[in-house]
Amino acid sequence: xxxxxxxxxxxxxxxxxxxxxxGIGDDMAAVLLGGTNPLALLKIDxxxxxxxxxxRKHSASQAGTKAVNRCLSDCAAMACxxxxxxxxxxxxxxxxxxxxSFAQELFLACQAAAAKFNCPLVGGDTSIWDQRLAITVxxxxxxxxxxxxxxxxxxxxxxxxxxxxxxGSILGRHLxxxxxxxxxxxxxxxxxxxxxxxxxxxxxxxxxxxxxxxxSNVGAEIHTANLPIHEDAYTLSENDHIPAxxxxxxxxxxxxxxxxxxxxAVPNIVNLTDIPLTAIGTVTxxxxxxxxxxxxxxxxxxxxxxxxxx
Amino acid sequence: xxxxxxxxxxxxxxxxxxxxxxGIGDDMAAVLLGGTNPLALLKIDxxxxxxxxxxRKHSASQAGTKAVNRCLSDCAAMACxxxxxxxxxxxxxxxxxxxxSFAQELFLACQAAAAKFNCPLVGGDTSIWDQRLAITVxxxxxxxxxxxxxxxxxxxxxxxxxxxxxxGSILGRHLxxxxxxxxxxxxxxxxxxxxxxxxxxxxxxxxxxxxxxxxSNVGAEIHTANLPIHEDAYTLSENDHIPAxxxxxxxxxxxxxxxxxxxxAVPNIVNLTDIPLTAIGTVTxxxxxxxxxxxxxxxxxxxxxxxxxx
Numbered sequence: 001x002x003x004x005x006x007x008x009x010x011x012x013x014x015x016x017x018x019x020x021x022x023g024i025g026d027d028m029a030a031v032l033l034g035g036t037n038p039l040a041l042l043k044i045d046x047x048x049x050x051x052x053x054x055x056r057k058h059s060a061s062q063a064g065t066k067a068v069n070r071c072l073s074d075c076a077a078m079a080c081x082x083x084x085x086x087x088x089x090x091x092x093x094x095x096x097x098x099x100x101s102f103a104q105e106l107f108l109a110c111q112a113a114a115a116k117f118n119c120p121l122v123g124g125d126t127s128i129w130d131q132r133l134a135i136t137v138x139x140x141x142x143x144x145x146x147x148x149x150x151x152x153x154x155x156x157x158x159x160x161x162x163x164x165x166x167x168g169s170i171l172g173r174h175l176x177x178x179x180x181x182x183x184x185x186x187x188x189x190x191x192x193x194x195x196x197x198x199x200x201x202x203x204x205x206x207x208x209x210x211x212x213x214x215x216s217n218v219g220a221e222i223h224t225a226n227l228p229i230h231e232d233a234y235t236l237s238e239n240d241h242i243p244a245x246x247x248x249x250x251x252x253x254x255x256x257x258x259x260x261x262x263x264x265a266v267p268n269i270v271n272l273t274d275i276p277l278t279a280i281g282t283v284t285x286x287x288x289x290x291x292x293x294x295x296x297x298x299x300x301x302x303x304x305x306x307x308x309x310x
Numbered sequence: 311x312x313x314x315x316x317x318x319x320x321x322x323x324x325x326x327x328x329x330x331x332x333g334i335g336d337d338m339a340a341v342l343l344g345g346t347n348p349l350a351l352l353k354i355d356x357x358x359x360x361x362x363x364x365x366r367k368h369s370a371s372q373a374g375t376k377a378v379n380r381c382l383s384d385c386a387a388m389a390c391x392x393x394x395x396x397x398x399x400x401x402x403x404x405x406x407x408x409x410x411s412f413a414q415e416l417f418l419a420c421q422a423a424a425a426k427f428n429c430p431l432v433g434g435d436t437s438i439w440d441q442r443l444a445i446t447v448x449x450x451x452x453x454x455x456x457x458x459x460x461x462x463x464x465x466x467x468x469x470x471x472x473x474x475x476x477x478g479s480i481l482g483r484h485l486x487x488x489x490x491x492x493x494x495x496x497x498x499x500x501x502x503x504x505x506x507x508x509x510x511x512x513x514x515x516x517x518x519x520x521x522x523x524x525x526s527n528v529g530a531e532i533h534t535a536n537l538p539i540h541e542d543a544y545t546l547s548e549n550d551h552i553p554a555x556x557x558x559x560x561x562x563x564x565x566x567x568x569x570x571x572x573x574x575a576v577p578n579i580v581n582l583t584d585i586p587l588t589a590i591g592t593v594t595x596x597x598x599x600x601x602x603x604x605x606x607x608x609x610x611x612x613x614x615x616x617x618x619x620x
Contacts, residue, residue, distance in 0.1 A: 123352055
């Protein structure tokens with residue numbers, strides 16, 4: 001299939017969307033930002049074969065879904081609605097990820113993942129090369145107010161929460177997670193101005209909490225006994241004998257929400273959805289990060305978790 | 311250098327921009343769309359080592375500049391101002407494109423290329439892998455009016471123009487071209503509603519004109535004697551004995567503007583800038599594309615030029 005034919009196929013498989021006056025096929029796509037606020041939120045994120053997924057065992061659909069959901073998880077982190085996504089794929093000319101049907105399955109999976117949030121896929125770029133599959137997704141979000149929910153607003157005394165449970169996502173959740181967009185919007189609606197800071201957990205709490213604390217110029221105390229540990233972390237622990245709590249801190253790819261809330265707003269967010277929200281600690285003024293164990297003893301923050309190295 | 315350190319380095323090397331209330335470092339960046347029109351224009355485009363550039367002979371700066379300018383050329387095609395760009399890079403762990411200084415030079419080149427158009431770089435993503443360098447650029451443009459300059463508005467009787475001269479860009483212009491953003495905005499300002507359709511020439515006139523004609527549901531007659539042939543096309547022709555006019559039609563990567571204009575507006579666009587604008591033909595109602603030679607004989611449209619194949 002030649003480029004023109006694939007572009008035609010994509011255009012034919014792209015539904016009309018009221019927020020997209022100009023869709024796939026022109027030099028750029030045009031997207032309407034809802035409301036009166038002209039603030040556009042932007043994110044770009046890539047997923048690479050044998051880094052973020054493994055085409056020897058994962059399908060085109062799994063790879064595309066993960067690539068889109070990772071980017072949408074950042075929309076959740078900003079408590080915004082995704083207004084549009086674009087995808088760029090460097091397709092291998094042979095081996096895993098090659099061939100027309102793979103590209104079509106990938107495109108349809110990306111589109112379907114976005115459509116779950118009424119988010120149109122408005123642009124794309126495809127190239128063929130002799131290297132492995134690389135998928136890049138860019139997202140445009142529409143801010144619902146001028147007050148952005150950033151990483152930098154946490155205040156001493158805030159209660160720190162995470163959604164869901166952490167650790168062991170490598171057993172499958174890193175491919176099958178659902179971006180917490182609706183949950184984030186409900187938290188913002190319930191807490192209002194008392195929601196001070198939020199981010200999504202992609203590299204593990206051990207790596208991500210320091211980012212929030214640094215951006216906010218604060219410290220934090222996390223109570224290990226309160227950490228919501230996923231059953232997948234216990235499953236891993238049975239095999240590798242690493243404590244499940246360490247998996248919860250370090251594994252990454254949880255794609256859950258981490259947020260800091262004025263304690264007065266805590267009652268507002270009880271039972272918002274079926275997804276558990278757990279208070280795991282407190283923001284402190286001293287700019288230090290500490291893990292407090294069940295006996296009340298404080299330990300320095302562990303330097304573990306996922307970081308790309310060069 | 312670890313990921314956190316590189317992110318910190320990037321943040322330190324990113325200038326403040328009045329249109330970016332939230333820049334690099336949070337989950338998403340926030341960009342102000344100017345004016346009262348909340349229409350966001352979006353584009354994504356990738357540049358791959360040994361496909362779009364060759365790191366055995368091209369520098370980080372050349373690769374990054376090309377990647378950004380290709381995307382900005384699409385902003386020119388929509389006659390819009392770029393409001394923000396984001397870059398995603400998959401960096402090799404060894405060989406051409408590896409190492410900290412390469413990544414830094416690449417980032418600074420991307421930033422500088424965008425800054426020429428007062429366009430901030432607001433987001434990025436970096437990963438390391440054992441494959442070649444892949445750069446993906448996403449651009450956000452701010453539409454200046456609700457009337458978008460698309461590929462689909464050409465009308466029978468319109469005069470077809472190209473900017474600059476075509477062919478032979480492989481000799482160096484594919485790396486060093488300047489996106490025609492200012493020129494496009496001047497053409498739009500001078501021609502107003504009489505500018506019916508526009509696109510940028512990336513795959514060669516032979517491939518790109520049919521795209522404009524198909525989108526507009528029209529045909530076209532192009533007069534070969536009027537084609538502005540670049541001196542690089544003549545240089546190539548001396549070596550490969552392919553006529554320079556064929557190079558001008560087929561080579562691609564010209565990144566010039568192709569546009570269709572109501573003939574009444576032709577006097578308005580004379581001498582707008584130093585960049586020549588050449589009338590090369592006429593839009594026709596019959597949906598056929600033809601090349602008319604110097605004797606007035608009509609030839610079928612040549613199926614030549616650049617298309618990615620799979």
